[in-house]
Amino acid sequence: MKFGCVSFVAALLSLSGPALAGETNFVAITQIGEGASVTLDQTEAEDARASLTQVGDLNTAHIVQAGGVEAVLLQNGAGNNAVITQRTTGAAEAWLYQNGDSNSVALDQDGTDNTALTMQYGDANSIELGQFGDANMATLMQAGIGLALQVTQLGGAAITITQRGP
Amino acid sequence: MIRKLLVSASALALMASPAFANPGNSSDVYQENTGNVADVDQSLSIWGSQSSVNQTGADNSASVVQSDDGSDVGSSPSNSSTVDQSGDSNIASVTQDNSGSAGADDDANYSTITQTGIASSATVTQGGSGSTSSVTQAGDTQSALVDQSGDGLNQSTIDQDGSANSAILQQGNTSGSESLASSISQIGANNLADVVQFGGDADSSVDQTGDDHLASVFQDASGDVTSSIVQADLANSATVSQIGVHAHSIVDQSGTSQIATVTQISSGWGALSSTIMQVGDSNLADVLQAGDGPATSIIDQADTLMSAFVNQDGTNLFSEVLQLVGDSNTAIVTQSGDSKTSYVSQDGSGHSATVTQTSGTAAVSFVTQFGVGNIANVTQ
Numbered sequence: 081m082k083f084g085c086v087s088f089v090a091a092l093l094s095l096s097g098p099a100l101a102g103e104t105n106f107v108a109i110t111q112i113g114e115g116a117s118v119t120l121d122q123t124e125a126e127d128a129r130a131s132l133t134q135v136g137d138l139n140t141a142h143i144v145q146a147g148g149v150e151a152v153l154l155q156n157g158a159g160n161n162a163v164i165t166q167r168t169t170g171a172a173e174a175w176l177y178q179n180g181d182s183n184s185v186a187l188d189q190d191g192t193d194n195t196a197l198t199m200q201y202g203d204a205n206s207i208e209l210g211q212f213g214d215a216n217m218a219t220l221m222q223a224g225i226g227l228a229l230q231v232t233q234l235g236g237a238a239i240t241i242t243q244r245g246p
Numbered sequence: 247m248i249r250k251l252l253v254s255a256s257a258l259a260l261m262a263s264p265a266f267a268n269p270g271n272s273s274d275v276y277q278e279n280t281g282n283v284a285d286v287d288q289s290l291s292i293w294g295s296q297s298s299v300n301q302t303g304a305d306n307s308a309s310v311v312q313s314d315d316g317s318d319v320g321s322s323p324s325n326s327s328t329v330d331q332s333g334d335s336n337i338a339s340v341t342q343d344n345s346g347s348a349g350a351d352d353d354a355n356y357s358t359i360t361q362t363g364i365a366s367s368a369t370v371t372q373g374g375s376g377s378t379s380s381v382t383q384a385g386d387t388q389s390a391l392v393d394q395s396g397d398g399l400n401q402s403t404i405d406q407d408g409s410a411n412s413a414i415l416q417q418g419n420t421s422g423s424e425s426l427a428s429s430i431s432q433i434g435a436n437n438l439a440d441v442v443q444f445g446g447d448a449d450s451s452v453d454q455t456g457d458d459h460l461a462s463v464f465q466d467a468s469g470d471v472t473s474s475i476v477q478a479d480l481a482n483s484a485t486v487s488q489i490g491v492h493a494h495s496i497v498d499q500s501g502t503s504q505i506a507t508v509t510q511i512s513s514g515w516g517a518l519s520s521t522i523m524q525v526g527d528s529n530l531a532d533v534l535q536a537g538d539g540p541a542t543s544i545i546d547q548a549d550t551l552m553s554a555f556v557n558q559d560g561t562n563l564f565s566e567v568l569q570l571v572g573d574s575n576t577a578i579v580t581q582s583g584d585s586k587t588s589y590v591s592q593d594g595s596g597h598s599a600t601v602t603q604t605s606g607t608a609a610v611s612f613v614t615q616f617g618v619g620n621i622a623n624v625t626q
């Protein structure tokens with residue numbers, strides 16, 4: 081399973097590459113250490129893309145985006161916490177990978193064409209997803225002990241959920 | 247014992263030095279022992295003047311005044327003065343003024359002052375156009391004051407070796423036609439370098455080695471301005487203020503407890519660039535760049551307890567903050583305008599990075615943090 085995680089990470093990183101041109105705002109943050117914290121506000125751009133990588137004991141990420149947005153978040157540590165709000169007018173994509181003892185994701189997507197992909201590996205995982213738009217798509221995967229999932233979808237909705245215990 | 251020598255211009259009018267091309271006034275004074283006074287007055291010459299004063303001993307005083315009468319006869323008038331003093335508590339004063347009637351590029355003042363000992367002072371005042379000054383001082387508690395207010399090319403070199411020395415330079419005027427160049431080198435502790443330049447183009451270089459140095463550079467020009475400050479050892483401070491079409495600044499500090507402050511303002515769409523390199527503990531770098539055109543800031547800090555502040559306003563903005571090999575580092579970057587890029591890379595513990603990119607299109611931010619307790623805040 082570890083190799084599968086690595087290939088997933090590589091795929092997500094490649095997705096975040098060509099996002100520098102035009103009116104797009106782009107953020108890439110890499111934090112390696114203990115107690116890493118990110119607060120990201122991308123609400124003034126027409127398009128906003130963010131790539132966050134956190135490797136540490138306690139990782140937290142708070143992301144707010146507006147416009148056509150994309151967020152790629154990789155967290156690897158004992159405790160991972162991500163709160164992402166995407167207030168979108170076009171496409172919205174969130175790619176989340178968490179690996180650790182305790183993982184939590186709270187993701188709100190408000191707009192059209194929302195896509196969420198989350199993968200969690202750990203002992204205490206929770207996902208809270210809200211998609212409010214015309215065409216929603218969610219792929220959620222949890223593996224480990226203590227899996228909690230809460231999904232709200234309004235509009236066109238497609239969802240794939242995979243939960244795998246020990 | 248006090249000996250005094252007065253030399254009039256007319257008495258020595260024909261004693262021209264072989265090295266002096268024009269058939270102007272010429273004076274050579276040599277004094278030994280202490281308490282000598284030499285007053286050389288070569289005012290209102292037609293062809294320019296040459297003066298050489300050599301004093302050995304303590305408590306000597308040399309005063310040289312050279313000017314032309316403003317008439318444009320024959321070759322351009324040129325003033326040349328050399329003062330050489332060895333011993334403590336010497337005073338040298340040189341005043342040169344060519345009328346500039348023959349044109350900014352032709353007229354010239356040349357002054358060279360060399361002082362060896364402690365507690366000596368050198369004062370150089372040059373007007374007209376095309377002035378060159380060189381002050382060399384070896385010993386403690388020396389002071390050099392150079393004022394070049396004429397048009398054309400003004401050049402000043404001040405070299406001081408010792409502690410508690412001060413070098414103060416003022417160049418240019420508000421006509422905007424001047425080309426200014428200043429070089430100050432200080433070796434020792436507790437030295438001060440103060441440079442003020444007004445002109446068309448201005449270039450300043452300050453090199454300080456030793457503890458507790460202060461360097462201040464102010465440049466206001468209608469063209470391009472450049473500044474370079476190099477400081478080594480403990481507790482040094484560098485302040486650079488630049489106004490021009492294009493402005494470039496380099497501050498290189500290696501030591502402990504160093505501060506670098508750079509302010510650059512472009513009067514148009516010109517390019518601004520600032521590079522600050524700090525190696526040592528407890529360093530602070532603060533950069534402010536404002537204009538309509540591109541601005542580039544690079545801050546490279548190593549070791550512990552460092553802070554970097556960058557504020558940029560313009561178009562095509564670039565900031566890079568490198569805080570490597572250290573801990574407790576802070577970086578705050580604010581960029582306002584179209585097309586802006588920020589890189590922050592921090593290595594160590596307890597870091598914090600705050601990046602704010604507003605007003606305009608295309609913002610790119612990279613933050614990389616290695617260590618313990620890192621915090622990144624990005625607003626776009």
